[in-house]
Amino acid sequence: MLLSAFISKRFRAYSGHKDEKNGFVSFIAKASTVGILLGVAVLIVALSVINGFEQQLVHRLLSVVPQVEYVAPNRPIANWPQKVEQLQQQDHVTGAAPFIAVNGMAQFKSQLKAVEIRGVEPSLEGSVSAINQFTKGKLVSQLGIDEVILGKQIVNQLDASVGDSITLLIPQIAQQGQSLLAPKRVTLLLAGIVEMGGPIDSTAAFIHLNKAQQTLGYDESQVTGLRLSVDDVFTAHQIALRVGQTIDDYVYISSWFRTQGSLYQDIQMVRTIVYIVVFLIIAVASFNIVSSLVMEVREKQGNIAILKTMGAKDSTILATFVMQGLTQAFVGVVLGSLIGVVLAINISELFTWLSQLFGANPLQGVYFIEFLPSKLVWQDIVVTVVVTFILAALATIYPAWQATRVDPAKVLGN
Structure with a gap:
């Protein structure tokens, strides 16, 4: 050699x-x-x-978007505190929180922008989302009942700034036999801005869970969905199916594979x-x-x-x-x-x-x-x-x- x-x-x-x-x-x-x-x-x-x-x-992305969600399609989920506690005790679940999700409009002066409004419980949201890391001003975990946090692109399009009064137009669901109802107008103080980059900045609007319940006529124990965070995001779908069997309510099971899997x-x-x-x-x-x-x-x-x-x-x-x-x-x-x-x-x-x-x-x-x-x-x-x-x-x-x-x-x- x-x-x-x-x-x-x-x-x-x-x-x-x-x-x-x-x-x-x-x-x-x-x-x-x-x-x-x-x-x-x-x-x-x-x-x-x-x-x-x-x-x-x-x-x-997966630290902010829902990893696992259980959404009620027909009627609200009742007694959410007990069910959140039950979900938190399941294997491979690192956090659970309630939410109310509804599409609406954000208005400031003459400007309008379509948004995805999420009513969240500030004390629990940090266990299922890292949104606080991308928020300027007041954090989601510090959100007051008369405050709103919007994505950066929404704020730019509305030409608003922290401290301005933002009006949210929230649609009401008409009951059987009722005619189309006018959306409810809720005026809230812009307390923070989500600056993450990407589509979330153009759609996200966070309000207090109690404000969402009051606006939609729910009582304090009712929500439209429950959200989980898991210890292994790549097995989130399997965890979602297993844990979902412990919920008595009729819910749609969703994981990030459906929304971000592509x-x-x-x-x-x-x-x-x-x-x-x-x-x-x-x-x-x-x-x-x-x-x-x-x-x-x-x-x-x-x-x-x-x-x-x-x-x-x-x-x-x-x-x-x-x-x-x-x-x-x-x-x-x-x-x-x-x-x-x-x-x-x-x-x-x-x-x-x-x-x-x-x-x-x-x-x-x-x-x-x-x-x-x-x-x-x-x-x-x-x-x-x-x-x-x-x-x-x-x-x-x-x-x-x-x-x-x-x-x-x-x-x-x-």
């Missing part, structure tokens, strides 16, 4: 000469190295961004596509090594013949050209990994800088975040490096085997 490494090093030094034939072989070798470098760097950056989106989905599936699908596409790019770059080694074997037939007449074994010749190809892959993998890691660590700042430079953010208002997240997972780097070396090693076998078939008598005789 030491002899093969020495010969491989001398061959590389000889290929660096600037005559026409050696220069072309050297160019092909460098092109394959650059291809591997770019493939490895792109794969590391792409996987880091996908991991970042998945992390933000779990720790940002987003999670999209992330996983993109991860698979990135793996396939980029590994194909790396495979093409790796098999460029075949071209460079085949030409190098043909160019160095005389050297190989001389080595054989001096007693070099076929295994030595084979190892020499395998090392030649793996060296090209090694340089590409090392440089590509370094570049990929540096870009993955700084991709968020780079994206922000480019967005400010061009004055446009392609993520704004589209996804649940307005920045490009990144999470570097070392297992991804290991998988990338190992697979790349396997592809490179496979690419070197045929040219190296052809080198062992050189006949010294024919070559030297010519």
